[in-house]
Amino acid sequence: MKFEAVTIKDIAKALALSTSTVSRALRDSYEISEETKQLVLKYAKELNYRPNPSALGLKEKRTRSIGIVVSEIANSFFSQAINGIESVAHNRGYNVIIAQTLENYEREVANMQFLSSRSVDGCLISVSTETNDFFHINDLYRKGFPVVCFDRVVDSLETHKVSIDNFLGAYDATTHLIKSGYKKIAILSSIEYLSITKERLNGFKKALADHNISFNEDYLKYCAHGGLVYEEVEKAIDELLKLKVKPDAIFTSGDKLTTNFMRYCKTKKIAIPDKIAVIGFSNLDITELLSPSLSVVRQPAYEMGKIATELLLNMIESKRPVTDFDHIVLPPEIIVRDSSLRKK
Amino acid sequence: MKFEAVTIKDIAKALALSTSTVSRALRDSYEISEETKQLVLKYAKELNYRPNPSALGLKEKRTRSIGIVVSEIANSFFSQAINGIESVAHNRGYNVIIAQTLENYEREVANMQFLSSRSVDGCLISVSTETNDFFHINDLYRKGFPVVCFDRVVDSLETHKVSIDNFLGAYDATTHLIKSGYKKIAILSSIEYLSITKERLNGFKKALADHNISFNEDYLKYCAHGGLVYEEVEKAIDELLKLKVKPDAIFTSGDKLTTNFMRYCKTKKIAIPDKIAVIGFSNLDITELLSPSLSVVRQPAYEMGKIATELLLNMIESKRPVTDFDHIVLPPEIIVRDSSLRKK
DNA sequence: CTGAAAGCGCTAACAG
DNA sequence: CTGTTAGCGCTTTCAG
Numbered sequence: 001m002k003f004e005a006v007t008i009k010d011i012a013k014a015l016a017l018s019t020s021t022v023s024r025a026l027r028d029s030y031e032i033s034e035e036t037k038q039l040v041l042k043y044a045k046e047l048n049y050r051p052n053p054s055a056l057g058l059k060e061k062r063t064r065s066i067g068i069v070v071s072e073i074a075n076s077f078f079s080q081a082i083n084g085i086e087s088v089a090h091n092r093g094y095n096v097i098i099a100q101t102l103e104n105y106e107r108e109v110a111n112m113q114f115l116s117s118r119s120v121d122g123c124l125i126s127v128s129t130e131t132n133d134f135f136h137i138n139d140l141y142r143k144g145f146p147v148v149c150f151d152r153v154v155d156s157l158e159t160h161k162v163s164i165d166n167f168l169g170a171y172d173a174t175t176h177l178i179k180s181g182y183k184k185i186a187i188l189s190s191i192e193y194l195s196i197t198k199e200r201l202n203g204f205k206k207a208l209a210d211h212n213i214s215f216n217e218d219y220l221k222y223c224a225h226g227g228l229v230y231e232e233v234e235k236a237i238d239e240l241l242k243l244k245v246k247p248d249a250i251f252t253s254g255d256k257l258t259t260n261f262m263r264y265c266k267t268k269k270i271a272i273p274d275k276i277a278v279i280g281f282s283n284l285d286i287t288e289l290l291s292p293s294l295s296v297v298r299q300p301a302y303e304m305g306k307i308a309t310e311l312l313l314n315m316i317e318s319k320r321p322v323t324d325f326d327h328i329v330l331p332p333e334i335i336v337r338d339s340s341l342r343k344k
Numbered sequence: 345m346k347f348e349a350v351t352i353k354d355i356a357k358a359l360a361l362s363t364s365t366v367s368r369a370l371r372d373s374y375e376i377s378e379e380t381k382q383l384v385l386k387y388a389k390e391l392n393y394r395p396n397p398s399a400l401g402l403k404e405k406r407t408r409s410i411g412i413v414v415s416e417i418a419n420s421f422f423s424q425a426i427n428g429i430e431s432v433a434h435n436r437g438y439n440v441i442i443a444q445t446l447e448n449y450e451r452e453v454a455n456m457q458f459l460s461s462r463s464v465d466g467c468l469i470s471v472s473t474e475t476n477d478f479f480h481i482n483d484l485y486r487k488g489f490p491v492v493c494f495d496r497v498v499d500s501l502e503t504h505k506v507s508i509d510n511f512l513g514a515y516d517a518t519t520h521l522i523k524s525g526y527k528k529i530a531i532l533s534s535i536e537y538l539s540i541t542k543e544r545l546n547g548f549k550k551a552l553a554d555h556n557i558s559f560n561e562d563y564l565k566y567c568a569h570g571g572l573v574y575e576e577v578e579k580a581i582d583e584l585l586k587l588k589v590k591p592d593a594i595f596t597s598g599d600k601l602t603t604n605f606m607r608y609c610k611t612k613k614i615a616i617p618d619k620i621a622v623i624g625f626s627n628l629d630i631t632e633l634l635s636p637s638l639s640v641v642r643q644p645a646y647e648m649g650k651i652a653t654e655l656l657l658n659m660i661e662s663k664r665p666v667t668d669f670d671h672i673v674l675p676p677e678i679i680v681r682d683s684s685l686r687k688k
Numbered sequence: 689c690t691g692a693a694a695g696c697g698c699t700a701a702c703a704g
Numbered sequence: 705c706t707g708t709t710a711g712c713g714c715t716t717t718c719a720g
Contacts, residue, residue, distance in 0.1 A: 056713080
């Protein structure tokens with residue numbers, strides 16, 4: 001099928017003007033008479049003229065679009081963040097292209113390659129769990145391709161970053177469990193080398209230490225795919241519950257880890273919080289409707305998306321190379337519900 | 345910031361060839377010697393050359409990207425559908441641009457305008473609840489812009505459509521409630537003129553009729569924003585529960601209607617299914633974890649996305665105008681859980 | 689105030 | 705087998 005849209009040429013021909021005059025009239029240039037301007041503007045509006053983005057992109061060496069690389073949009077945290085990103089981007093005249101990695105390293109590299117090769121003017125990224133080599137990002141970035149990290153931040157990258165205080169979120173969540181009377185607290189983590197995994201683990205450990213509870217290595221479980229795959233969560237919890245001294249509470253340090261933990265308990269009929277209490281990271285907006293209602297650490301996802309986009313667009317539109325980088329750290333929110341009730 | 349990517353010209357200069365030779369070598373043209381081809385290919389790979397999409401788009405009058413217009417990606421049905429769409433699109437070398445309407449008519453029109461003005465080669469759309477004038481779609485479509493409808497299908501549009509059997513889904517869900525012993529069954533609907541609203545309402549009515557239950561107009565409530573706004577659901581249920589003869593069960597005919605109904609009952613401490621039983625449309629993958637576990641009508645979202653994309657790409661790539669249109673209707677899946685348990 | 693012409697990166701006649 | 709050239713739609717000097 002072919003779809004012929006209106007071009008400047010069409011307008012020029014119809015109005016017996018040159019294309020350059022039309023172009024100038026459309027961008028309200030001072031060199032064009034008011035009369036001609038009105039004529040062109042009116043006609044363009046009638047035909048519903050829109051400049052061809054490909055032509056503009058070719059000419060201006062920019063596409064006025066930005067890319068987002070996330071693990072999966074079906075994750076509530078990311079879909080909320082994307083809403084924030086879109087709101088800012090559209091306000092500033094940018095289009096948004098979303099790419100998913102599904103936690104797969106090769107897909108992430110391919111997506112970045114594709115996006116950077118002039119499809120977009122810059123990129124927001126939350127790296128996949130599989131990613132522990134950041135060459136594909138660093139390399140592009142060094143060559144001048146603007147990148148802003150959010151959520152899962154890459155330490156080795158010198159650019160703007162937006163994240164939450166993962167240490168604090170984990171610290172507060174763990175402290176809450178301790179204050180509710182739990183002492184044998186396990187932690188279910190995403191993959192080991194991810195920055196947020198480490199930060200959350202450190203917050204967890206610090207909370208234990210501050211309350212004179214020693215950290216038990218057996219109570220720490222990693223999931224390579226960040227809980228995206230149910231089986232990895234199942235295996236981890238199975239192991240925890242086979243221990244001689246079983247944990248009486250757990251802190252799940254990621255969205256999918258949390259929901260899959262809930263699924264596990266439902267399937268195996270494990271009572272929460274009687275058998276095991278839980279608080280975990282989650283941005284689902286129906287956690288209060290779960291059985292039992294779920295205590296969560298919630299991230300300001302929409303806000304993060306907005307801020308990250310502001311930073312990215314500023315970088316893209318900056319005349320000179322940016323050398324001063326922000327690392328914005330937002331506070332998480334702890335919402336206590338039934339799943340981490342005071343121990344009887 | 346500027347990001348200079350490799351062009352054909354760079355390769356040509358470095359290898360002392362003409363740009364056309366390089367171009368041909370890259371596309372493996374038969375007119376180029378094996379030797380030159382290898383040389384070019386090797387060098388291009390080294391520099392990680394990628395053709396400039398803007399230039400290609402300008403030249404070929406196609407962008408190799410497609411648009412998706414949905415109400416919101418944070419809706420599990422849509423994020424699953426988008427996954428299906430992306431899987432097919434990427435396989436066939438297309439990029440995907442997502443636009444959200446947030447159930448707003450103006451945003452839908454603006455999005456379609458933007459996408460059609462040469463940003464994308466075609467578009468998948470599930471119309472917003474506010475949309476009851478389809479001129480913006482019909483007009484573009486008549487001008488040769490390929491559009492495929494999915495989920496919320498536009499009857500007046502002569503093109504490919506992919507939906508589920510909404511009548512059947514509602515019929516089966518309602519029948520299930522009846523067979524569980526409920527007789528005073530209400531229905532919570534999205535906005536009135538939406539095709540899926542009508543189909544689901546018809547299925548609902550037919551199920552009642554087939555079991556000799558008369559349809560009670562008081563038991564039918566519409567929500568203008570499809571349940572996106574909690575307050576509209578709250579108002580509707582408030583009214584239902586103020587009736588002299590209160591319903592003992594309800595069929596919620598949309599994703600957000602279902603979850604917001606659950607939220608209502610949780611907030612007002614209304615026991616499900618004792619006080620009121622419920623089955624509703626939902627594609628959330630944690631409905632089994634809700635309290636009580638939720639009976640749902642589930643749509644094959646991923647599948648729908650895939651099929652719709654196949655149809656769209658076929659249309660885009662078709663040499664001659666497409667005149668024969670498919671309306672693919674997929675079966676919904678009914679999953680019975682505790683929220684619609686047999687009445688005691 | 690307006691027009692002609694060049695060029696962004698790429699492909700495809702058309703020439704050699 | 706390879707190079708030259710024109711043109712996709714647009715902006716922007718440079719000339720009038």
